[in-house]
Amino acid sequence: MAKFPVVTLKVGDNPDSPMSTRYPPMTGLTQEQFTHLHDRAYEAMDQGALGEASQHFAELLQHRPDAAHYHYMRGLAHKYLMDWPTALRHNLRAIELGNGKNEAEHWNAAIAATALGQWEQARQLWKACGVRIDEGSGPIDDDFGVAVVRLNPWHGGETVFMRRIDPVRARLLNVPLPESGHRFGDIVLHDGASTGTRFDGDRQVPVFNELERLVPSGFQTFAAFVSCDSPADLKDLLAASAPGIGFAEDWTGSITYYCLRCSYGAPHKHSENADNQWQPERNLGIAAQSRLSVEKLLEDWAAKGAGRSIEGIETRELAAPEPEEGSAWWCGPEDEEDAEEGGA
Template sequence: MTIPRHLDLDSVKVQAHDAFDRGALNEASLLFESLLLHRPDSISTHYMRGLVHKYLLDWPTSLHHNQRAIELNNEVDEAEHWNAAIAATALGQWDVARRLWTALGIGIDAGSGPIEDDFGVAVVRLNPWHAGETVWVRRIDPVRARVLNVPTPESGHRFGDIVLHDGASTGTRLNADGRDTPVFNELARMQQSEFQTFVVFVSCDEPADLRSLLDATLPGIGYAEDWTRSLVNYCLRCSYGVAHRHREPEKGAWQPDRNLGIAAQSRLSVETLLKNWSAAAPGRQWAGIETREVQAPELQEGGVWWREPEDDEST
């Protein structure tokens, strides 16, 4: 797409921003590219094209335009540096990312290669362009984090995955201490965990029985999580075709039937865990072990998933 000389470049700029605001990223990219043919040293246009390609997950193009904006700018602009560092991280250009973080005054340990530090706990919205399941994570650098929860198989993610996330938060969650914790959008999975997700259905008479299972350790077991209260959109057992009867507890009463997500290296590890647990006390039963390997939904153009949702209901 090229712009006839008689057209008002400012009106084209408005069209480009409008396309971006509508989520028409490919259209916006072409318009910003055309603007750069006429204004090749425009800092804001280089920045915007880099931003568009960040949300297209096109890391080489995003890095190029953000770096060009940095070169043209006499001042350190946080947005340009953050987006360039995100793109460099996605590409594994660790020296470039480290240099950009340092320019922003972010403390990075000396060295080369991937950053392995502790930047605190946060929440990441997986596949924000799709269902947007949220999980707790431990940030190991400014934009990379290790998943701490057991995500549902349908998310295409696993406990222990390393994900790349955006730099701007899109909301907050209350942590266990009642403090606001930022929520970031995932941009890509950088490293898949060795732990598969197994969906397990158990029954037990007391909360202490469940706690015993969740706290149990065994080789090959990464983490066990009670999904019973956190996944409330549908009956998980019905969705997996596990035969059972619905037992509706009284309000405030203990619910014996529990749905668990267990991160493990093998089905045998999960079976051993459940057999040991059920044999240790009466009233402990398990009805099935299910697993599904699902590909994460691909990015599709449309919508403005990078903005804070108005009504954010997490799983």
């Protein structure tokens, strides 16, 4: 399922090799017991049971303290637990034991160092991965292009565009639904491996899983319900500006899996809409510093055109859903295909 180095135990490995999988003498385990523990650790990881996987890899390391692959795997489990000190410690040890040959260990160590704000170490690790990093100090603040992030991938996974400011940190460019617990302008930490692609209007860009929100935005999220007679009216609204407004976008076409107005209790009537027919009722997501900013924006827009009306402004503040064990949410479609075909 997941793409991590699965080591197959076999009798006859060179016991002097740092990657040897032959259990050492005097461990208190038979070969059969050690193999069973090894298998249980990888199975727990496959099933998304991160706490159990960590425990098993810790026990394996008691018997094989210099096994780089077990340090890597325990570090991986703690990356997805968002336990950054432990993830960093085990990935650095895996790098040391593996003589710096495995790029995945460098990437995961760099992600953990970035999450911890250990910038000198993070910069060194990114450079070891072959990533271009400026020669400054402190947080990396560059332009690594636009990509898509799957927010809370363990719970639904709303996707929004983001601008990457370093290899795994990015600023959100869309207005996420309040249910995501995120806001326009949040800085999030995302995983290093993409889980697909999305068309951004010009080209295909990678999709990454979010790991954690690092810096909350100062903007609130408002849902505005308006009505207008034409796409030109809507275009005017989306292009308008007012003090305290960060960004406004039309949620009507992009959020279709439930009636947004019903979810907010906004009074309205459902009307049938044929394909390609203009829908006057529009649901907007607006990032703003205050409700007064939203009211000013909408009132100015409504006053400048016939047939424009404001039907409601609502806001909610919700916490992001916490990860739960039992799902390997970090796996992308390619990983699932590999599993179905018998891949590791």
